[in-house]
Amino acid sequence: MQPSSDDAFRRIARISSHLRPPASQMEEASLLRRANCRSKGGAHGFKVAILGAAGGIGQPLAMLMKMNPLVSVLHLYDVVNSPGVTADISHMNTGAVIRGFLGQSQLENALTGIDLVIIPAGVPRKPGMTRDDLFNINAGIVKTLCEGVSKFCPMAIVNLISNPVNSTVPIAAEVFKKAGTYNPKRLLGVTTLDVVRANTFVAEVLGVDPRDVNVPVIGGHAGITILPLLSQVNPSYSFTQEEISYLTDRIQNGGTEVVEAKAGAGSATLSMAYAAAKFADACLRGLRGDANILECSFVACQVTELPFFASKVRLGRSGVEEVLPLGPLNEFERAGLEKAKKELAISIQKGVSFINK
Ligand SMILES: NC(=O)c1ccc[n+]([C@@H]2O[C@H](COP(=O)([O-])OP(=O)(O)OC[C@H]3O[C@@H](n4cnc5c(N)ncnc54)[C@H](O)[C@@H]3O)[C@@H](O)[C@H]2O)c1
Numbered sequence: 001m002q003p004s005s006d007d008a009f010r011r012i013a014r015i016s017s018h019l020r021p022p023a024s025q026m027e028e029a030s031l032l033r034r035a036n037c038r039s040k041g042g043a044h045g046f047k048v049a050i051l052g053a054a055g056g057i058g059q060p061l062a063m064l065m066k067m068n069p070l071v072s073v074l075h076l077y078d079v080v081n082s083p084g085v086t087a088d089i090s091h092m093n094t095g096a097v098i099r100g101f102l103g104q105s106q107l108e109n110a111l112t113g114i115d116l117v118i119i120p121a122g123v124p125r126k127p128g129m130t131r132d133d134l135f136n137i138n139a140g141i142v143k144t145l146c147e148g149v150s151k152f153c154p155m156a157i158v159n160l161i162s163n164p165v166n167s168t169v170p171i172a173a174e175v176f177k178k179a180g181t182y183n184p185k186r187l188l189g190v191t192t193l194d195v196v197r198a199n200t201f202v203a204e205v206l207g208v209d210p211r212d213v214n215v216p217v218i219g220g221h222a223g224i225t226i227l228p229l230l231s232q233v234n235p236s237y238s239f240t241q242e243e244i245s246y247l248t249d250r251i252q253n254g255g256t257e258v259v260e261a262k263a264g265a266g267s268a269t270l271s272m273a274y275a276a277a278k279f280a281d282a283c284l285r286g287l288r289g290d291a292n293i294l295e296c297s298f299v300a301c302q303v304t305e306l307p308f309f310a311s312k313v314r315l316g317r318s319g320v321e322e323v324l325p326l327g328p329l330n331e332f333e334r335a336g337l338e339k340a341k342k343e344l345a346i347s348i349q350k351g352v353s354f355i356n357k
């Protein structure tokens, strides 16, 4: 005789009653709350906060920072959706302890005790827009968040990603000056994606591994202000005029290439998260005291007559320890530099005036 489905059900019920813990034990298990767990976390390593952590960049960046062994505590702050992102990332079995924060009222807790603040908060471009078209919305967001930094973690290193970087970095500097917490060594505009793209595109042209190429990219982070120095590629290669104009144009318009391909669904997020994680890791290694950490970044400096410029910087325990000079430029690069400086001067002034209006 075939066993009935009732028989099968009874058999399963019998087995599961053996497996089920006694009622008293179940009550004990439900009494164990996460707050009572023995792990306290954060004993070694750095405390990092991401502001805008639920966004297109914020989410993959949070994942990459959770994988970074130098990070002991990771705070994920946003004005929407941060609890879900936090719950998700918190299940990764890597060392960093994750805490989520939602909305302005939790900004203080998100920032208190933090060593490195990464800011990708703000709106991205749609096709047809310039980065400067984001100014009206993003300037206010960056101002508010930087006011929080100056109140709750004034000694933290700040990595600013929100566009237009050529204006948001000057905005942040003015906010910190007003609060009396400004230290130019601790404010870094993130231009790593330009270097990442330059390395990729140059390697493609040369037919070599992109990991073996390092292209300095100076100036700023918008169109003609992005100035790849192909004459200083390491290791040294020579390029035809045709290759130089193709590469310069592709590197300067890499962001627009992605914005157009995404067709209204935002701008670079995954390559940007990769670049931001790479840059943040360099900052953390600098904070740890590692020697010879060199990255390009948009910082306050005197390498040109402008108050801010992207150049190669040496990172260390205090943030930017040295801004390296631009080095020898060829005629093509000198012409590009002059054009870049004109546009940069306007963008920098726009940021400064936003705070001092
Ligand atoms: N520096 C660079 O190389 C680079 C590269 C790519 C994108 N970006 C810029 O990064 C920014 C973010 O891009 P995205 O694609 O992640 O955008 P997104 O819209 O996907 O995410 C932005 C996030 O910021 C949050 N946010 C908005 N206001 C906030 C506030 N006051 N406090 C905290 N969070 C807030 C939003 O809720 C959202 O989750 C844009 O301005 C974009 O142009 C810069």
Ligand SMILES: O=C(O)C[C@H](O)C(=O)O
Pocket: 124, 125, 131, 163, 193, 221, 254, 255, 256, 258, 259, 267, 268
């Ligand atoms: O292009 C954009 O608007 C986003 C970012 O600045 C980029 O370079 O990808």
